Amino acid sequence: MQSPAHGRRLDAVTGPFTPRTPRVVAARRLHRRRDRDTAGRFLAEGPQAVREALDRTDTVVELFGTPTALDRHADLAARAARADLPVSEITDEALAALTETVAPQGLVAVCRHLDVPLRTALARGPRLVAVLAGIRDPGNAGTVLRTADAAGAGVVVFAGDTVDPYNGKCVRASAGSLFHVDVVRAADPGAAVAGLRAAGLTILATTGYGDSDLDDLVDHGRLAAPTAWLFGAEAHGLPEELTAVADARVRVPLHGRAESLNLAAAAAVCLYASARALR
Amino acid sequence: MQSPAHGRRLDAVTGPFTPRTPRVVAARRLHRRRDRDTAGRFLAEGPQAVREALDRTDTVVELFGTPTALDRHADLAARAARADLPVSEITDEALAALTETVAPQGLVAVCRHLDVPLRTALARGPRLVAVLAGIRDPGNAGTVLRTADAAGAGVVVFAGDTVDPYNGKCVRASAGSLFHVDVVRAADPGAAVAGLRAAGLTILATTGYGDSDLDDLVDHGRLAAPTAWLFGAEAHGLPEELTAVADARVRVPLHGRAESLNLAAAAAVCLYASARALR
Secondary structure (H helix, E strand, O other), X not given: OEEOOOOEEOEOOOEOEOOOOHHHHHHHHHHOHHHHHHHOEEEEEOXXXXXXXXXXXXXXXXXXXXXXXXXXXXXXXXXXXXXXXXXXXXXXXXXXXXXXXXXOOOEEEEEEOOOOOHHHHHHOOOOEEEEEEOOOOHHHHHHHHHHHHHOOOOEEEEEOOOOOOOOHHHHHHOOOHHHOOEEEEEOOHHHHHHHHHHOOOEEEEXXXXXXXXXXXXXXXXXXXXXXXXXXXXXXXXXXXXXXXHOOEEEEOOOOOOOOOOOHHHHHHHHHHHHHHHOO | OEEOOOOEEOEOOOEOEOOOOHHHHHHHHHHOHHHHHHHOEEEEEOHHHHHXXXXXXXXXXXXXXXXXXXXXXXXXXXXXXXXOOOEEEEOHHHHHHHOOOOOOOOEEEEEEOOOOOHHHHHHOOOOEEEEEEOOOOHHHHHHHHHHHHHOOOOEEEEEOOOOXXXXXXXXXXXXXXXXXOEEEEEOOHHHHHHHHHHOOOEEEEEOOXXXXXXXXXXXXXXXXXXXXXXXXXXXXXXXXXXXXXOOEEEEOOOOOOOOOOOHHHHHHHHHHHHHHHHO
């Protein structure tokens, strides 16, 4: 049943979907990585993420929203309906079941996984790539993804035991950037690095104990070539097998008395040094 | 009663302090800002923070630790005892009452507030200053404090309704940097900016809508002079009265499709651009 005014469907018998409606139950399972991987789907919540997802072809599968949110964001509901996607009203309880934030903004889209093979991403000739190797914290991973996008990196590789890019917290921390760049999932980080090098990218590993100072690399023009930056977990850094094969092991200079930078800050400094050199 | 082997005191009658021991009850109150401000004290948890606090004169007031932690970090317990500070054993329950993390590492120091007047900080001639104006998230504030320290900023100003620098989450996110730089609390951000300018610092306000591109400032050598950077809250940015009086309103260039950077990343890029220019 279709309401032309808002382009949304309602179950004529039961009204808005509840947490027990089968479609909501199925979507809710996507909070779990195993179920995301099986279905090849994930959840994007809030109007900003839904808009970015709708901007991509073939990404949104269906849209859920509270009546209030579907009214407030009638443009998004109409776009989804024009694309022949199911748009369903849900109760506040169903919204709470589908979202993870304290103040969800009423809209949740079920989306198809959008990662591409490394080969496909490299065929587009990216000049700046970020590789997340072993980053388990989804907020950190999403923040680095957002920063990489801002710095102009066309490809972000989630390698090895890095968090799943479709983890809800990662999706939110990316602030839409998940939908902007080519996301690659690489089970074997070493193979990914070999592929990046074969594509002509310089491989730079960030580590607090690196023998190359970032400022020296800039001074010697070594960031002016296409580059893939490797970032590891804040606590224990990159695995030795990755730092060993990199073209350089790079440390961000510490001018004061801090012992280190946090991951998001170090990634921002490195990626923006490249962005400036690649202008 | 003193145990010379570990330099720690024990209540001979009751054993380790419990959550109901008056000294623990008093220390626990320091989780609340009002009580911190009244007492002029705050809590620093974990061996790293305790070590940094002990490195400063006149900062630690007393040290609490579980028997296991005081054994493992006997050097810290001994240093505190040599400085004639009370070192007290606490139960695991008292530790849980005094700490905010899921896996506290057994040690908590009661510390004196360590902020200094702006005048005092400026008398040391800092070339790089970070001003946090209206940053309410303690994790963000602590991260920017850490990044500012790493970039060589000697002074970090907590201005206006920015979170209290002694908030537990801010202290932890600063990863020791709270103890490294001159921390200033300024109730009136406008007066603080006037003081910074009178000291000869260029005032640069970061804003997504700035008319000056960071790369252009670098290209024209405008970061080579002593600089104070103003950072606002991620959600709504700096207040108009501060952007209006700055020498420039600076935006970090967005090369990709991200709409913005998060605060920690933007601060890292700006502060490190200054650090490089000031080398």
